[in-house]
Each structure stands twice: as C-alpha cells, then as structure tokens.
Amino acid sequence: MSTAAATAKPGFDRQGTLDDGARVDTAIRTFVAEFGRSAALHLESCVHCGLCADACHFHLATGDAKYTPVLKLEPFRRAYFRSTSPLAPLLRALGLVKAPTIADLQQWQELLYDSCTMCGRCTLACPMGIDIAELVKEARHGMFEAGLVPERLALMDRAARQWGSTATPGEDLPDILAEASREHGVEIPCDLPQADLLVTAAPAELGEHTGALAAAAKVLNRAGVRWTMHREGFDASNIGFNNGDLALQEKLTRSIVDTALKIGASTVLLPECGHAYGAARWEAARWYGQALPVRIVHMTEYLDELIADGRIRVAPVGASATFHDPCQIVRRGGLEAAARRVLAALGFELKELEAHGVGGLCCGGGGGVVSNQRAAPLRQKVFEIKRAQVEATGAERFVTSCGQCRITLEMGARAAQWDKPVESLLELVADRLVDER
C-alpha cells in the first residue's frame, strides 16, 4: 500500500493512488483469495434468524439494523456468490447477485472498522456456528489491500511498519524503560542477551501508562524470574492483526517469537492486551507452519500460575468488585477462570455483571475501534450499556485485564463524567504483593 494518503470524506478514508475501479477489483480479488472451504461453508449456511443482531453491542446500543452482524459480511458474501460458489456462473449471467461497488465498500468501511470489534459475541450466538468475527477479520484483509482503511489506523500501520511498533522505534526502548524504571523505582531489564522470559508491552504502556510496565516488573522481580524486554521484539499489540495488514502481522509476530528464540527464552509474556493475545497466541503458528517453538502466555494466566505455585503472595483487598471480561482474552481466549482465581486471591467479593464470562459485552473499543476517532460517538453509546451493568452490581471496585478495554472504558467514563475508576488486575496484584524477604 502506498504511503500517500488522503481523506475522501468523513467516514470513508482511502490510502494510495488506485482509482475506484482498481480498488474494487483489488478488494474483490483478496476476498476471493480468502474463501477457504470453511469461509464458504459459513457464508452458505446463514438461515437469517437474526439472533446475531441481539448479541452485538453496536446493534444493542443503537437499535440500528445496519449493525446486524451478518450484514457486515454483505460485499464479502456477494463476492463469494459471484466468484466461487457452485452457482457463480449462473448468478452472474442472470444478474441475481450484484457486484460490490465502491459505494458498497465505502459503506462497508464503517461497518467493518468503526462498528465491529471482532469480539465474537455474534459468533457465540449464531445457531449455525458462523464465525462472523473471523470473517470480518478476513474481509479487512481485502479492505487493507485496496487502501480502504480508516486513516487513523493507516497512520498507526505506517509507524509500525517503520518502527516495529506504533509507539516507538526499538532503538528508543532502552531510554523509555530507564525512565520508567526511575519514575517507578523498579528495575526493568532491557536487551539482556539471555533470559527465560521475554516480556512484551502494549503501546500505551510505553507512553502514558508506564505504571502497567512497572507493575509487571515488580511482580516478575518478586517472583525471581530471569526476564528481559528487548528492542528487537517488544510491542505485542499487533496493529497488522486489527487492520487486515497480513504482512505487518507476520513481521510483528516474528519479531517477538524470533527474539525469544535468540535470547533462549522458552516463554513470551503478553501484556494486559486482548488483541495481542489473539494475534500471538492463536495466529502466530501460521507463520511457522508448525507448533510454536516458544510458549506464549497472557499476563492473567501468568499471574494465576505465579500465585498458584506460591511464587508470589498477595494481601487481600477486602472489598467487592465487578470484572469486565475482555473479549479476546475470555470469550475467544478461554481465560475466564484464571482471572477469577486472581480476583479471589486478592480477596475480592466478586459481583458479576449481568453479561459476563464468555457472554460478556465488549467494551466497544476492540479491533482498533478505540484508536479510530470518528467512531467515538458510537463507542460512547456502547459505554452506557456497560456503565448501567456495572452500576447494577453495586460493586465497590471495577476491574479488567486488558489495557485497551481500560482505556476505552476510561474514555467513556470521562465523556459521561462517571467517576468510577477502571482498575488493572495486574496493577492490583503488584500493589498487594506481600514482601516475604
């Protein structure tokens, strides 16, 4: 994709210099290339029951039928039926399925990027097992290739292609960590030639949220882990995964896994970031063609293990709390019980949200939506559902285990002048460490 970029009009950005016809052709070609057998089966099996609509927070928050999840696949579906379905020649000849146009793709950019967080709640609700979240992710590949990505996300993509991170070039990492180390009074090793654990970060942790980085350092140092961060592989958030930029997704994944191998680390620790988990835990093996040569764990499961093994101990907080389940970590990642065990170790009386666990409602900011400024009004409507559910619990504290969810919820709280802090599970553990030395 060219680095030249221009905003066509609000709600529809484009990158590069392709004319409209070439954009449509590129998008369709990429959609068609994505149709493996399973995608085709998914697209063929919808029975139009509408159950996915009531699962989607964007539909719930607005009542607008255009946010019905399966409709987000419409141009993808049309490309399939015109190109590779068994009846494609007939459907084309009779004009029964229209070819997607640039106007369709324009409308689709908003549906795919502004109003889908790839949270998978619709996937869970669908009686036919249609994985809409996965198909949205595949559809984004075509949009990226056609230069049809929200400009805010495209900007981040260009930074990550150049720097290996949306936050900073790798060469600046030692200075950033040294500064965080001074500010928080904790040792944060960087670029060690040998370690057992490679620790990665989300971009916000290298900027305004270094407290999360310091919390991780306090826990790991207390547990006596031989760990390091490393300038050659440190940003786990993987903007390529969100944007549909497969080449970048592979580059970012390899930077982490290959750096772990280089320093002899058997494990990569992911930060409190949901999409990092989706990209590294579930998709990394595709770039290696075999089982991954390193173990990849999310911060929540690592905390759970450290507590269970007695390598750290925490003092109980003694309050009630409710927990926002990050979609990529819990619904799509399976870590529902691990987070609750850590909350129990912290002595919280857990008051569950009405929608929780694998059925939890998304924060509204996943899949890059939090970084897409033009989606802010829609995000805010989603926030109001979460706020109502949190208030209904009567819980004293509000905790989550994804930094991006936390940022999204904090933005919502600020806009709504809601004064409930959103707390990080990791930072709570770090604050409550019992010093046994």
Ligand code: SF4
């Ligand atoms: S993946 Fe989530 S945001 Fe996207 S359509 Fe499904 S429920 Fe809605």
Ligand code: SF4
């Ligand atoms: S829930 Fe599944 S079968 Fe029903 S309309 Fe949605 S995608 Fe189609």
